[in-house]
Amino acid sequence: MNRLPTFITFAALVLPLCSLLAQPSYLLRGSRLFDGLEMHEGWAVLVSGNRIVAAGPERAIEVPEGAETISLPGHTIMPGMIEGHAHLLLYPYGQMPWNDQVLKESNELRAIRGGVQAGMELRAGFTTVRDLGTEGAGYADVAIKQAIGQGIIEGPRLLVSGRAIVATGSYGPKGFKPDFEVPLGAEEADGADIIRVVRGQIGKGVDLIKVYADYRWGPGGEAMPTFSQEELELMVRTAASSGRVVAAHAGTAEGMRRACMAGVSTIEHGDGGTAEVFRLMKEKGVALCPTLAASDAIARYQGWDGNPASEPPRVKQKRESFRLALASGVTIIAGGDVGVFAHGENARELELMVEYGMEPLAVLRSVTSVNAEVFGLSGLGRLQAGFLADIIAVEGDPLQDVSSLRKVALVMKDGTIIR
Numbered sequence: 001m002n003r004l005p006t007f008i009t010f011a012a013l014v015l016p017l018c019s020l021l022a023q024p025s026y027l028l029r030g031s032r033l034f035d036g037l038e039m040h041e042g043w044a045v046l047v048s049g050n051r052i053v054a055a056g057p058e059r060a061i062e063v064p065e066g067a068e069t070i071s072l073p074g075h076t077i078m079p080g081m082i083e084g085h086a087h088l089l090l091y092p093y094g095q096m097p098w099n100d101q102v103l104k105e106s107n108e109l110r111a112i113r114g115g116v117q118a119g120m121e122l123r124a125g126f127t128t129v130r131d132l133g134t135e136g137a138g139y140a141d142v143a144i145k146q147a148i149g150q151g152i153i154e155g156p157r158l159l160v161s162g163r164a165i166v167a168t169g170s171y172g173p174k175g176f177k178p179d180f181e182v183p184l185g186a187e188e189a190d191g192a193d194i195i196r197v198v199r200g201q202i203g204k205g206v207d208l209i210k211v212y213a214d215y216r217w218g219p220g221g222e223a224m225p226t227f228s229q230e231e232l233e234l235m236v237r238t239a240a241s242s243g244r245v246v247a248a249h250a251g252t253a254e255g256m257r258r259a260c261m262a263g264v265s266t267i268e269h270g271d272g273g274t275a276e277v278f279r280l281m282k283e284k285g286v287a288l289c290p291t292l293a294a295s296d297a298i299a300r301y302q303g304w305d306g307n308p309a310s311e312p313p314r315v316k317q318k319r320e321s322f323r324l325a326l327a328s329g330v331t332i333i334a335g336g337d338v339g340v341f342a343h344g345e346n347a348r349e350l351e352l353m354v355e356y357g358m359e360p361l362a363v364l365r366s367v368t369s370v371n372a373e374v375f376g377l378s379g380l381g382r383l384q385a386g387f388l389a390d391i392i393a394v395e396g397d398p399l400q401d402v403s404s405l406r407k408v409a410l411v412m413k414d415g416t417i418i419r
Contacts, residue, residue, distance in 0.1 A: 023049035024415070025067035029058055030075035030393055036369035036382030039361070039399055045077060047389040050415035055383040072393045075409055078364070079381055080127025080390030082371035083156075083346050084335025085268055085289050088114040088121075088129070088144060089137040092342050094301045099173045102136035102185045111140040118144055118155030120344035123419055125408040127390040128157040130335065130375060132210045132247055132268065133164035136185040142205040154418065157390075159375060161210035161247065162201050163187040165194070165235065167226035170217045186212065194231055198238040209239045211264075213248040214255030223272070225255045232262035245376075247289075253277050260286045266333065266374065271295070271314075273321045278328035287331040287374045290322050292352040294337030322356045332358070333374050334367035347405040354402045364398060389415040 025048045033043035044058040054061045089110050131141045141160035148155040164186040171186050189197035218224040236246050245265035250256040252272045260280050266287045295318045336349030353363045372381025379388045391412040396404035411418040
């Protein structure tokens with residue numbers, strides 16, 4: 001009579017232990033280790049299954065029997081990087097203009113390309129990516145996320161926003177006769193209809209809402225605010241009721257101010273940011289994603305050769321706004337608007353952050369622990385016991401040369417070695 005309960009109790013205790021012992025374990029060691037906050041010499045990290053067991057001085061780590069040691073002399077071990085602003089459904093405008101990608105390529109083709117590009121970002125050391133708008137490709141980003149989650153394709157963890165939300169009449173493609181309706185690169189919403197649109201997007205599987213708080217629709221084609229502050233507040237409240245946040249594209253000081261007062265989580269670009277607006281962002285806890293690499297790339301597509309002596313006004317403005325942001329102390333997250341430039345070249349943003357005046361250690365924190373904190377990614381962004389085993393190794397020391405972040409020698413996502 002008692003045998004069956006005894007067996008069940010024994011199995012309940014022993015089988016999970018056997019499963020734990022069967023998990024692969026790795027000791028990763030290089031010449032140095034960045035834990036998401038500080039750089040350490042002589043540290044290593046121990047992984048079992050998909051979790052970090054220990055990170056600290058190698059001599060203090062008790063390595064279990066059977067663990068595989070991976071030695072990478074001359075390399076830096078660090079958390080998997082987190083891309084803060086990507087468009088997996090876009091590719092460089094120098095290869096195909098944005099209008100043509102939106103109007104001439106099928107969503108199916110774009111989704112297939114987007115899946116490939118997701119793998120490129122992962123292999124470049126970005127184990128998590130925040131994708132901010134499919135630009136006319138519907139909810140293909142949700143499908144790519146599902147395909148990665150089901151193991152159909154290789155790619156990073158994704159936070160996806162589906163179709164960005166824009167004010168009626170503000171977004172493109174444009175330039176057609178008034179009675180000709182063209183497919184838009186985003187979803188229009190106004191006034192009370194914002195509630196329906198936000199809820200509809202949530203129902204289709206987005207992780208966050210992306211809104212254009214301003215756009216190039218002024219009388220002379222200049223950037224001007226689109227939504228009122230009240231409309232933005234409605235959007236934020238509706239998203240928040242489901243536990244989601246709003247990321248706002250904003251390049252004008254007034255667009256940034258409205259978005260900030262409305263309670264968005266992040267402001268993307270911030271080209272026209274002033275000292276006053278950045279101070280307001282800091283006060284309200286709104287982070288800035290500067291996307292320096294996108295402005296640089298677009299200037300080069302337009303003929304700039306990179307010579308500082310002939311730096312275009314747009315790049316000069318970006319450099320100045322970033323300087324003001326640094327001086328204000330606002331939280332700066334790392335995100336380059338990759339898709340405007342080539343996927344897998346994400347480190348281009350990090351190089352420019354250093355070039356424009358940010359300390360290398362602050363850049364490393366931004367692309368790991370700071371991004372994780374701002375995006376609500378608990379268990380990511382640090383090499384710490386109990387955290388998920390998203391770990392990379394890069395050749396060299398990124399504190400001495402940030403371009404080391406391009407030289408990725410090892411990528412582990414969720415305890416699985418990708419490369």
